Amino acid sequence: MGVENTGGVTRTEKRAAGRGRPRSRDGGSEDTRRDLLVAAGELFLDRGVARTTMSAIAERAGINQSSAYYWFAGxxxxxxxxxxxNRASLKVAREQAAADAPAADRLYRVVRADIAQMLTMALPFHEFERAATASPEDFPSFAADYAELRRLLAVVIASGVASGExxxxxxxxxxxxxxxxxxxxALRHYGAADRAGDVAHLGAEMAVRMMTSSPVPAARARLAVEADG
Known part of the structure; x- marks a missing residue:
């Protein structure tokens, strides 16, 4: 799956093309922070966390080491x-599991947030998951966060079953x-950050349709989300 072809260029090729080249010259820009996270994720996958250094991360990102330390102490x-x-959608799930709203609306919000998060992460989620699984001691919250997201989704769905939705x-x-x-x-569309919102809405609508077999709750949920801005 990591070599999926998207527009004639594989995801593996897209990762390789960015290695060792200058990305962001301005050490104080938000782009530089993201470049460092992308570079770190690539190195964690290639070498493992223990063998990755801050100097290697800076070199992979194409910036000097002092700029790397501007953003991260280590x-x-x-x-x-x-x-x-990886926690943005978990925060939404916690809110929606306790919210007083139709279950379809709450499910829509959680799924939309989850897809949007995965499409805009510095590292594709499946690769982040692989790094976290390979080095659980370096990502101690990953398994617990994932289990909690699953549990909270089940809470929302259970409330929808109980209400008859x-x-x-x-x-x-x-x-x-x-x-x-x-x-x-998220795996299919990663790299298309400009379409993250549309893809997230599509996935949320599909999730609600999957649970209700009707377009009405999904359409209502989308209107509610858009009304919130």
Missing amino acids: KEAVLAALAED FPAVSPQSGADSVIALAEGL
Whole structure:
């Protein structure tokens, strides 16, 4: 899956093309921070976390080491930033699991946030997952965060089943199906950050349609999200 062809260029080729070349010359720009996270993720996958140094990260990103330390005090701070990239949708899931709103609306918001997060992460989610699984001691929150997201999705789905919005399905199985849908879309569309919003809405609509077999709740949920700005 890591060599999927997108417009004639594989994802592996896109990663390789960026290695060792200058990306952002301005050490104080947000682009530089992202370049450092991308470079770190690539190196963690290639060499492992233990064998990756800050100087190697800076070199891969194409900036000087002092600029790297402007953004991150050390490798531990880089690891923490990559992990935090993966928590945006979990925060939304926590809010929506406790919210007083139709289950379809809440499911829509969580799935939309999850897909948008994965499409804009510095490292593609499947590669971040691989790095976190290979070095669980360096990403101690990953497994717990993932399990909590699944549990909170199941809570939202269970409330929809209880209210009659959703059919009588297993909340855990429903959560697994929704996660598979979100991760599949993120894998397919990673690198198209300009379309992240559209893809996230599409995935959220598909998730609600999957649970309700009707276009009405999904359309209503989208209108509610868009009304919030």
